[in-house]
Amino acid sequence: MFNISSIEGGLNVVDGFFCDGVNVGMRTNPANSESTDIDGDVGFIHSDTVCDISAVFTNNTFQAAPIKHYQRYPDNFQTNFLLINAKNANAMTGQAGIDDIDTIMTALDKKIDTINPIMSSTGVIGYRLPIDKIVTAFDKFDFTAKNSHTLAQTIMTTDKFKKERAYKVELDNGNSFHIAAICKGAGMINPAMATMLCFIITDANIPKADMDELLLQGSEKSFNRISVDGDTSTNDTAMLLTNKKSSAYNKEAFSKALEKIMFELAMEILKDGEGASKLVAFEVKGAKSEDEARRASIALSNSLLVKTALFGEDPNWGRIASTIGASGIECDESTLSIHYDDLLIYSNEFRELDSQREEQAFSIMKQDSFIVSCDLGLGSGAYTSYGCDLSYEYVKINAEYRT
Amino acid sequence: MFNISSIEGGLNVVDGFFCDGVNVGMRTNPANSESTDIDGDVGFIHSDTVCDISAVFTNNTFQAAPIKHYQRYPDNFQTNFLLINAKNANAMTGQAGIDDIDTIMTALDKKIDTINPIMSSTGVIGYRLPIDKIVTAFDKFDFTAKNSHTLAQTIMTTDKFKKERAYKVELDNGNSFHIAAICKGAGMINPAMATMLCFIITDANIPKADMDELLLQGSEKSFNRISVDGDTSTNDTAMLLTNKKSSAYNKEAFSKALEKIMFELAMEILKDGEGASKLVAFEVKGAKSEDEARRASIALSNSLLVKTALFGEDPNWGRIASTIGASGIECDESTLSIHYDDLLIYSNEFRELDSQREEQAFSIMKQDSFIVSCDLGLGSGAYTSYGCDLSYEYVKINAEYRT
Numbered sequence: 001m002f003n004i005s006s007i008e009g010g011l012n013v014v015d016g017f018f019c020d021g022v023n024v025g026m027r028t029n030p031a032n033s034e035s036t037d038i039d040g041d042v043g044f045i046h047s048d049t050v051c052d053i054s055a056v057f058t059n060n061t062f063q064a065a066p067i068k069h070y071q072r073y074p075d076n077f078q079t080n081f082l083l084i085n086a087k088n089a090n091a092m093t094g095q096a097g098i099d100d101i102d103t104i105m106t107a108l109d110k111k112i113d114t115i116n117p118i119m120s121s122t123g124v125i126g127y128r129l130p131i132d133k134i135v136t137a138f139d140k141f142d143f144t145a146k147n148s149h150t151l152a153q154t155i156m157t158t159d160k161f162k163k164e165r166a167y168k169v170e171l172d173n174g175n176s177f178h179i180a181a182i183c184k185g186a187g188m189i190n191p192a193m194a195t196m197l198c199f200i201i202t203d204a205n206i207p208k209a210d211m212d213e214l215l216l217q218g219s220e221k222s223f224n225r226i227s228v229d230g231d232t233s234t235n236d237t238a239m240l241l242t243n244k245k246s247s248a249y250n251k252e253a254f255s256k257a258l259e260k261i262m263f264e265l266a267m268e269i270l271k272d273g274e275g276a277s278k279l280v281a282f283e284v285k286g287a288k289s290e291d292e293a294r295r296a297s298i299a300l301s302n303s304l305l306v307k308t309a310l311f312g313e314d315p316n317w318g319r320i321a322s323t324i325g326a327s328g329i330e331c332d333e334s335t336l337s338i339h340y341d342d343l344l345i346y347s348n349e350f351r352e353l354d355s356q357r358e359e360q361a362f363s364i365m366k367q368d369s370f371i372v373s374c375d376l377g378l379g380s381g382a383y384t385s386y387g388c389d390l391s392y393e394y395v396k397i398n399a400e401y402r403t
Numbered sequence: 404m405f406n407i408s409s410i411e412g413g414l415n416v417v418d419g420f421f422c423d424g425v426n427v428g429m430r431t432n433p434a435n436s437e438s439t440d441i442d443g444d445v446g447f448i449h450s451d452t453v454c455d456i457s458a459v460f461t462n463n464t465f466q467a468a469p470i471k472h473y474q475r476y477p478d479n480f481q482t483n484f485l486l487i488n489a490k491n492a493n494a495m496t497g498q499a500g501i502d503d504i505d506t507i508m509t510a511l512d513k514k515i516d517t518i519n520p521i522m523s524s525t526g527v528i529g530y531r532l533p534i535d536k537i538v539t540a541f542d543k544f545d546f547t548a549k550n551s552h553t554l555a556q557t558i559m560t561t562d563k564f565k566k567e568r569a570y571k572v573e574l575d576n577g578n579s580f581h582i583a584a585i586c587k588g589a590g591m592i593n594p595a596m597a598t599m600l601c602f603i604i605t606d607a608n609i610p611k612a613d614m615d616e617l618l619l620q621g622s623e624k625s626f627n628r629i630s631v632d633g634d635t636s637t638n639d640t641a642m643l644l645t646n647k648k649s650s651a652y653n654k655e656a657f658s659k660a661l662e663k664i665m666f667e668l669a670m671e672i673l674k675d676g677e678g679a680s681k682l683v684a685f686e687v688k689g690a691k692s693e694d695e696a697r698r699a700s701i702a703l704s705n706s707l708l709v710k711t712a713l714f715g716e717d718p719n720w721g722r723i724a725s726t727i728g729a730s731g732i733e734c735d736e737s738t739l740s741i742h743y744d745d746l747l748i749y750s751n752e753f754r755e756l757d758s759q760r761e762e763q764a765f766s767i768m769k770q771d772s773f774i775v776s777c778d779l780g781l782g783s784g785a786y787t788s789y790g791c792d793l794s795y796e797y798v799k800i801n802a803e804y805r806t
Binding site: 059060061062089091092093094124125126127128233234304308311316317318319321322324325326328329330331333334346348351352353390391392395 | 462463464465492494495496497527528529530531636637707711714719720721722724725727728729731732733734736737749751754755756793794795798
């Protein structure tokens with residue numbers, strides 16, 4: 001048995017980890033030297049002892065330079081320093097982008113002893129990092145700070161709010177450990193690794209094999225199930241670091257806590273989905289297989305017509321059905337049924353929406369979040385993914401992103 | 404040798420075919436009895452002799468009732484009457500939806516002798532056809548009219564303009580035939596059969612086997628290559644009818660004319676893409692295979708981030724590259740190059756966009772149409788699909804569709 005309780009403080013709650021974020025004047029449009037960006041752009045997570053680390057990365061073929069840099073380290077390497085920047089993704093920058101990280105890390109090592117330092121970047125694709133600006137951060141950093149809020153703010157790009165979580169996990173033998181995370185992500189979120197950065201730290205005495213297994217499993221149940229716009233970025237990263245300062249560990253407890261923290265952060269990303277006003281769970285069940293359920297569920301969370309109907313609060317189940325039918329999975333209109341929350345909105349016997357049920361559906365759709373549940377009536381395959389509506393605001397944000 | 408010349412008149416140019424469209428007061432929101440719709444909603448194409456017919460239909464599993472009704476006829480059946488309605492898709496209506504067509508056709512047959520009459524519908528999914536209203540059209544129709552413009556207008560849903568084309572094809576032996584078409588489609592357009600209806604008529608003496616082959620081939624080169632929003636409807640249909648009143652036929656000439664008419668109508672659909680302001684060709688070449696080129700090209704024409712960047716006229720090639728990388732095909736950032744029209748915008752040697760080239764790219768993007776050309780530098784596979792930008796207007800149209 002174990003108890004998981006939410007606590008305040010974000011990354012600060014884990015002993016031995018330090019973090020901070022500063023502004024060195026990087027620009028969201030590197031080609032425009034007149035743009036002024038006042039938000040933070042460079043930050044770090046530092047541990048006073050070396051940490052085991054696990055990571056999952058984007059499956060985009062064009063992985064960004066920091067990911068390639070990470071992958072140069074041997075398996076099971078340990079690190080004590082993670083440098084993070086926003087505004088510039090250091091993606092599609094070739095070998096030069098990797099060399100730039102080495103240059104930056106050499107400069108960093110003059111300020112603080114780093115062991116296998118790693119970097120993580122988000123922002124615009126296709127520009128070299130402004131090395132001169134980034135290294136000025138090293139004079140501004142307080143390497144002994146515990147500024148989780150500041151760092152969570154620093155790594156934001158189009159995010160409207162910062163995302164952090166911390167939990168204390170108490171085991172029944174009286175021992176306890178902590179797990180905490182910060183995360184960024186709002187646009188360009190797609191199942192198969194949302195475009196996001198997520199940094200999770202813990203003091204649990206977790207074996208490396210469990211870290212790898214549970215981080216992958218946690219990603220599958222969280223970031224891989226959310227969609228804002230069906231795009232997958234070059235930089236998606238989720239990392240888990242442990243300094244093992246606590247002797248406590250229990251696989252089931254850790255797994256639960258990790259899944260909880262990752263799922264909650266994934267839902268925060270979705271709520272922050274660019275211009276999103278609603279969070280919708282797309283449950284597909286009764287499919288021939290889990291894979292078929294997954295394909296239909298993800299088709300729903302990515303469909304523009306479904307997303308605009310959500311925004312318009314139009315209880316147009318025809319778009320739901322049509323999207324399932326277009327997903328290529330086995331389905332039959334006579335066995336299909338669709339619910340919005342608990343309201344039956346389509347079944348073989350009940351196809352036309354009368355005005356009373358349309359009103360009820362309308363009330364459900366006015367909520368900040370609700371469930372679209374589709375039972376294919378053919379088998380036991382089930383999968384749930386999570387999406388949001390598509391608003392004018394999404395178009396505005398993404399048409400204007402760099403300017 | 405042959406000569407294909409564009410002529411005025413739409414469907415009217417083909418002798419022996421008649422068409423008309425009327426308004427019987429069907430509603431875009433069947434649940435709202437107070438909505439008033441003044442546009443036309445029911446029309447027909449009638450031939451004074453029986454015609455051979457070929458059709459290609461949506462690959463959505465939930466094919467609409469009129470498609471199932473069509474498929475009940477034996478192979479190589481002939482017909483002399485096509486009834487068309489807008490406002491109601493007669494989709495997800497089960498057996499009752501098919502029975503309704505039979506009821507309607509029985510009523511129609513009392514007004515005019517029909518042979519294997521077929522129906523085609525577009526509109527909202529999930530409501531039974533208003534049979535009583537539809538049969539009132541039969542008193543309003545002029546069965547000897549040649550009102551192509553009216554019919555083209557009648558079958559519109561969210562279309563902003565009607566779509567018709569006619570060609571005269573002259574063979575070198577002095578014989579000639581005609582080919583003409585009307586088409587509807589604006590939203591919900593996706594490669595793998597756009598959500599559209601297209602009715603093509605001809606007097607050419609074309610064998611049935613050629614009709615089947617050339618209609619499929621024409622669809623692959625036109626409607627299957629356009630994307631407005633990545634959705635595929637329950638009702639997509641392209642039909643080709645011939646009354647063989649001309650003794651003329653030449654396979655190459657017919658194929659060219661058919662491809663031309665279908666491609667031009669597909670481009671009209673794209674220009675009418677809901678809220679679209681630009682038409683963009685996404686050429687992918689140098690891929691390992693044509694299939695890989697196709698996957699990347701279609702990913703580009705469907706990407707929300709690419710589409711919003713087009714709307715914002717932001718020469719952000721990073722979104723192009725990222726979408727290719729996310730499409731799962733083999734690609735390499737060192738062999739990739741990207742052009743906007745003739746402007747090199749990315750290559751291994753030229754990654755960062757300086758302000759001069761950004762200005763040039765900006766001018767290209769201001770055009771009504773341009774080409775995004777991506778050379779993967781890996782093989783000889785090539786494919787071009789066609790897309791449009793995503794604007795505030797798209798969201799508005801689709802959030803408000805039924806109300």
